[in-house]
Amino acid sequence: MKKYKEVSIDSTTQQMYERAQELGIETVWERLEKQQPQCGYGLLGVCCRNCMMGPCRINPFGGEPRRGVCGADADTIVARNLLRMIAAGAAAHSDHGRHVALTLLIAAEMAEKFKKEGKPVLELDNMASSTLPYRVKDVEKLKAVAKKLGIEIEGKTIRELAKEVAEIALRDFGKQDEEALSFLKAYLNPKTYEIFEKAPEKAGMPWFENGILPRGIDREIVESLHRTHMGTDHDPVSILLHGLKTSLGDAWGGSLIATELQDILFGTPQVIKAEANLGVLKEDYVNIVVHGHEPVLSEKIVEAAQDPELIELAQKLGAKGINVVGMCCTGLEVLMRHGIPIAGNFLQQEMAIVTGAVEAMVVDVQCIMPATVDVARCFHTKIIDTSPIATFPGAIHIKFDERRADEIAKEIVKTAVENFPNRSKKRVEIPKEKMSGYVGFSVEAILKHFGGSLKPIEEAIVEGKIKGVAGLVGCNNPKIKQDHNHIKIANELMKRDVLLIGTGCWATAAMKHGIFLPEYADTDNVGPGLREFAKEWGIPPAINMGSCVDCTRMLVLADLIARDIGVPISALPVVGSAPEAMTEKAVSIGTYFVASGITTHLGIVPPVLGSPAVVKILTHDLYDIVGAAFIVEPDPYKAAKLMYEHIMKKRKELGI
Amino acid sequence: MTSLNAKPTIFINPAKCIGCKHCEIACAVEHSQSKDLFSAIFEEPLPLPRIHILPMGAYNVPMNCRHCNDAPCVEVCPTGALYHDDDGAVMITPEKCIGCKMCAIVCPFGIPEFDALNGVMFKCDMCPDRRAEGRPPACVEACKTGALQFGTIDEIVANVRKETAEKIIKLKEGEYEEEYNGWDLFRSMNAEIIRINEGESK
Structure with a gap:
């Protein structure tokens, strides 16, 4: 059994873990221990179970067997497995998005039905009637999203707009034409769009339809399963290019729809103080x-x-x-x-x-x-x-x-x-510890806080007061002491004057450790430039942007900055990191960050090391294809240094 | 009895063990009644493996019988249930075993295990049926990375000598290139994670 201090840096987890041990309750850490050793073929990604000639595996030491029964080598197998992970992650986010879009549609249709039955017309047209299970809480956001999508707003009721937005969202899931997603076209800046168009050409695969621009959210996921079916796609480059495409359908499609439509239904977050742990x-x-x-x-x-x-x-x-x-x-x-x-x-x-x-x-x-x-x-x-x-x-x-x-x-x-x-x-034994912090930083709330534009952030970056922005995301993984890498990487970046934005289990970890309090800027863990900036604007040195589907808020923020400066996202001094990655969703998020132009660090080794070709594409070749790539480094100190170096390289390229 | 040097045995190389545990499954199947995976998992009692993979930090170590020449288990067995067969494998005659566990006490590798159902000890027998057919033991056949090798001591050391000699020449000629090795790369990263979890990094 593990010592409580080995499982987490969070004292509440330590206390409850000790208690679980006393009571003889098995937890995730015991189950991980019982799984040791975990199979090296799986860890390296060289196990293929895609057909019944197999399962096959490749000898990672270079000897026989070098190929699966069908002849697939390690490069093909690793790339195929990774694509399936991306597809599953994109599916999870996107199905969530679909559910939200359907909820909006159902509510709008119920309003229509009740109206015909003669119930109060105005309330139903405004989607504000208490007879509806779901109402439109943020009318302004609905109008803003509708406008972005090119919907004519004049003379339409809230109910009609809600229905139209929901329908466009749902069409993005199942449409069959070659055009990019409506949501992607509405939200993405032209320079990054161009990179998506030309990526396969740069990778030597000009036959990709419409580059790596996703055409249908569901379609790209289905195509991932098709490509990885026995005897279909075997080139690691084309398999991974489709991985980028599938993940972009998640980023600028499924997840974006989830975030935006949830804001419409439940209200766009505004800055608020709350507690965690x-x-x-x-x-x-x-x-x-x-x-x-x-x-x-x-x-x-x-x-x-x-x-x-x-x-x-x-x-x-x-x-x-x-x-x-x-x-x-x-x-x-x-x-x-x-x-x-x-x-x-x-x-x-x-x-x-x-x-x-x-x-x-x-x-x-x-x-x-x-x-x-x-x-x-x-x-x-x-x-x-x-x-x-x-x-x-x-x-x-x-x-x-x-x-x-x-x-x-x-x-x-x-x-x-x-x-x-x-x-x-x-x-009953409840740990006493809890921490407060400011949350609710939607893009809208950030814009409001900074007086309507992102200029103050951009100017601080140009001035060098803050060196750049890091987006920290997702997950705990029992293979890493809980929250250890989340907090260490955050501190190491803030010490170097990097402004943090973040979501998911990273955000909860940061909140539990007090990072979302403005006073955290006074600690030694924050550099003088970032401290000054945070104080000037009355914000914590790190900003909570929401759940893991809300990673799209970070993308939208990066997009707005890219638009202001007139460059693609990949030119910005911005990095991403999933310090304690665990889910397939994290693989999709990491991939769409990279595909969108944000170089991203992973603190857990993904199951790809069995193929030197795939490792090279992910950590190297993607720089030439989409302008960003993956960094894999389990040590949080080294990782923060690598991320900072990337930011400084981008600053140099921008001439700031 | 064949000469000691000519006796084959199972050699282990922890650097090449990736912990897939395929050897454990193959061993259990070989020692089942049906010798077929899909039937073996429904047998009663369930067949048990005689080899175990132990996770040791960033390494995995396959632990199985070394089939010692001067085997303490054979020496100490009061009923003579343990003996060397013609190939030099240390075997148990269950009918003679009284379950006193002396063999387990003296074994420096922790190999003999107690079969509570039958009240006798069991251990690696180097797959006698397979040996009779000139096939390698089940665990060795299942191991695709070379962590388990079957051969005589002369064969094994001769191979190591040859590989190292080749490397020396390549190094001398400046042609030696460390081959990409995903497992070693993974292990070095995993070692870092273990170090972080056990204490503070840096």
């Missing part, structure tokens, strides 16, 4: 943890938890009230929009249950360990699965339907409240 669980309250990724459900749980009847029920059963907290990205969604406290990031999902104070963990999709059900069995905690596509054996299934959103959300909250008397008070 397991200390946000309250001893005397009914604690509900919303965990997963889609706010379509968690928004409703937050609403239902404010229902006076349910609060009264909670009080009748001996609780002081109902406390909804977040976990992972669904947590970040409600944190950004409502300041709902976030209990932790990925590696704290089991730890939250170990507090013994959670009545229900309400889960939707992605990054939810099936092990939560097993840990919950040791306490009174109920795991409630809600997505029709994500069922957990042993959990309570209360499946969600957008049309009956309020009713179902109330049922879920009621189930949690009624579980309160089952809590064993003796077994």
Whole structure:
């Protein structure tokens, strides 16, 4: 068994991990240990299971077998496996986006139907009627998105605009023409667009239709599966080029649609102060943890938890009230929009249950360990699965339907409240630690904060007060001490006057460690230039931009800066990093960052080392093809140095 | 009995073990009733492997019987259940074994294991059926990286001598180039992660 200090730098995780050990509860760290050694073929990416002549594997030491049964060598196999990872990651983000677009469409169509039935016309036309399960909260954003998409706004109701935007979004998923996605065309600057058009030509593959511009979000994912089917695409270059294309369909399609339409439905985040870490669980309250990724459900749980009847029920059963907290990205969604406290990031999902104070963990999709059900069995905690596509054996299934959103959300909250008397008070042990921080930095909120433009940031970069911007994203991975690399890389970059923007489990890690407080700028971990800039504008030295689908907010921000300067994104002194990468989504995000022109660091070695050709393409050749590439470096200090050097190189190229 | 030098045995090379555990599966299947993977997983009792891969930091070490010439297990066995066969493999006669576990106590490699169901010890037998057919042991056949090799000591050291001699000449001529090795690259990065997790880096 591991020592508690080896698993995390977060003291709440350390405490709960020790407690889990005392109680004999198996957690992610024990399971990782039991998996050792992990298979080297898989680690190197040279295991192929794509047909039934196999499974095949290639000897990584150069001897036989050098080829799979079909003749595929290590280069083909590694590239194919990576493309499948990208496709799965893009699928997860994009299916989330589709769900949001469908929700907007369903709400608009319900408004239309109710209108015909003679219900209050104006409220329905404004999508503000309480009879609708989902309303348009941010009319300005709806209009802005519609305008970008080239929709005529004059003389149309909110309801009509909502429907049109939802329809264009949904068409981007399934359209069959060769044109780039409507959302991509609406959001991407022309110079980067041109790079996408010409990338395959530069890579010596001019036959790519429309370059690496994604044509349909679903289409590129399906084509990924087609290309990697036995006997189809074998050249690592063309396989990886399609990987870029698929990931761009995620970035400027699926994920972008998710972020933008969620803002329309639930409000665009504005700067707000909130709290993070397991200390946000309250001893005397009914604690509900919303965990997963889609706010379509968690928004409703937050609403239902404010229902006076349910609060009264909670009080009748001996609780002081109902406390909804977040976990992972669904947590970040409600944190950004409502300041709902976030209990932790990925590696704290089991730890939250170990507090013994959670009545229900309400889960939707992605990054939810099936092990939560097993840990919950040791306490009174109920795991409630809600997505029709994500069922957990042993959990309570209360499946969600957008049309009956309020009713179902109330049922879920009621189930949690009624579980309160089952809590064993003796077994409650909530760590005290929590940290506050400023969150809610959507692109709109950033623009507002800086007086309507990004000029202050751009000027500070040109002046050298801040050297550049780093986008930090995603994941915990039990192979790395929790949050260690997130925080070390953040500090090392801030010391060098690099402004940080970030999302996902990185953002939660940063918040837990106080980085989202303006006073963090006074610490030794922030350089003098960045400190001055942060103080001047009253911001923390690092900015929380939301969940992992909200990585698109970082792309949109980079796009705006690129437009202002008149260069492609790849010319900017900007880098990305996934210090503790874990999911296939992280692979897609990393790839779309690179494809969009942002050189990106990975702190976990992706399963590609089995092919020197693929390694060379990813870390070297892509610079010539899209102007950015991957950096792989597990040591956070060395990684920060490499990222900083890249920023300085870009500054030099820009002549600043 | 053949001369000691001519006896084949299973050699291990941890630098080439990538931890796929294919040897463990192949060993269990070889020691099943059916000798077929898809049937073996449904057998009762389930067949057990006689070789184990141990993760040791950035290395994986295959641990199996060394089939010692001067085998302490054979020496100490009070019933004579343990013996060397004609190929020099250390074998167990289950019928003679009384489950006293003395062999496990004296083995410096921790190889003999106790089969609680039958109350006897079991260990690597170097696949006698395969040897009879002139085939390598199951674990060696399953290993595609060369971490496990089957041969006589003379053959093995002769190979190492030859490879090193070739390298010396290439080095002298300035032609030697370290070949790309994804596993070594991965292992060096993994060693870094282990170092970070165990303490502070830098």
